[in-house]
Amino acid sequence: MKNLKTLILLCLMALGFNTEAQTYVGTMTVDGYKRENVKVTLKKTEKEGIVLTMYRVKFARLMPVKIDFDIPRLKLEGGRLTADGVVPVSDGKRYEKYTIRNLDGTADSKQISFSCKMGDKPFSFTGQRKEATR
Secondary structure, eight states, X not given: OHHHHHHHHHHHHHHHHHHXXXXXXXXXXXXTEEEEEEEEEEEEETTTEEEEEEEXXXXXXXXXXXXXXXXXXXEEETTEEEESSXXXXXXXXXXXXXXXXXXXXXXXXXXXXXXXXXXXXXXXXXXXXXXXXX
């Protein structure tokens, strides 16, 4: 009985660790336009699989507002992050014009780095994991 309780506790702990979002801060580049200190989370969800969320970003110097957006249905296997033909979403709206193509990169507990095409523009992000504040 004691072993069963220990096993259940370990399984619950493992489940919690797998669903916890990893937060990174780094540099985003879109077609030559660079933004520093961009916050990104990578989280496993039940509905969309691995979802990358970027917070308060602009995609051009003259873009009038900052937005949050999600890139759902990413694959993360053995530290390799991939996706192709994925439509980004912001505030529940899909942006087919900016479909993510050939996303390839790496992600682990210390850093994330990837590049892709967002619509017809080259897009990349490189960041370091941000430690959780207590």
